[in-house]
Amino acid sequence: MRIAQLLRKYDPSEWGGTESAVLQLTADMADHGVESVIYAPRLLHDGGKSDPFAAAGCTVRRFRACVPIWGISSGRKMQMVAVGGNLVSFSLIGDLWKERSIDVIHSHAQGRLGAMARVVARGRRLPFVISIHGGVYDLPTEVRKALQKPYLGGWDWGRPLGLILRARHLIDQADAVITFNPREAALIRERHPGRRVQVEPHGVPTGLFARDCRDIALSAFPQLGGRQVLLILGRIDPTKNQEWVIAEATELARRHPDVCLVFVGAFTNQEYGNALLARIARDGLGNHVMLLGSLPVGDPRLVGLLQEARAVVLPSLSETFGIVILEAWAAGTPVISSRTSGALALVEDGTNGLLFDLERPGTFHSAVDQILEDPGLAKGWGTAGRAKAVANFDTAVRAESMKRLYEELIEEKNALRNSKG
16 A cells, blocks of 8 residues: 655744654554655755655655745745745645655645645545644634734735635545544534545654653753753644743742743744744743753654653643644653643643643642652553553554545545446
8 A cells, every 4th residue: 555645844944743644654664665755846955865754664755835825035935934824835736746656645734735636536546535633623712813913014926826725624535534633523524515525643653662762861951950841742832832931930930949941843934033042031930941842743852852851841822732742741751741732632631631721820830840759650550551652542442443444435435436436
């Protein structure tokens, strides 16, 4: 079986949750006889030698794409590419059409790129699957506004193409829609009755976290020795809400003088990142905050940080799933998360982590107090999280489920083709 997997963005230097989820899925599906061909836009810069998908045995195809907006700066265009721009490609359809011996086209991109993949799937009579990574209906209003902000002041010349492709009707044209939490699935079924909607949670390779890498992390970042580390993973972006944690850092340091907030993630919104750095300097938080930038997927330093952390903090405004939660659990580390739909579907409050309300900072500080002041209790939550990750979210389990879906769709498409023949 050979699957074309379409990504809206794939830049190893700006790694994100979608890339991690797709990489882990394709790597494990390869063990089940499923070959993946990764389609992604060309990089705007030299990506270096690192290519995790190629290293995992996938074929990687790069196609030409652009942000179809006139009247905005190159910086805002780069921001849109990083977090949610509705790209246009004049080569993708031809490239996908020429790809030989593919059985399914699976788009991890919505909008115009997803619609172009759907055109090819229909023309070649192949099953078309779309995964909803960033959410469609399960998005807070403030997040929707943030995603639209880079468009302000510009003219979207790609809109007529989107209308021709019926990009806004992509879900109605899919043979299967994959979501990652029950709430998003319910909202899609309500608005698109008759669609095949399947909840397929992300997975993590739990075996990767079995090796103790804490010494590697502390050797790379010796300033963390003897500190109470709270780890925050994710791109530096308003949706991930790192500013909220920085705003609470002074109180955290007062309550726990040895605490250190460690942020790992690429700066995908430079304006937001600069504001964070300015606030850290203004509030004199240099001894309590570290920003390490992006670390490669599977990097022993990152695994060691996850194992060394007293907790992984997820302050996001919106997370339709939250693969960071699974990574923390695989490392045996408890989670302190805001009440996003993804976290609510995963975290059992007081069993394998704690939930807090962004509108009530006291609930966050109470959660941190429990984690830092009772190591035995925190360790128990981390152990419970790892047991859940191994039992329910290992990538090997998720790969088998996805392969079955592909097989069913191929069989249904073949039966339909034969009935018409």
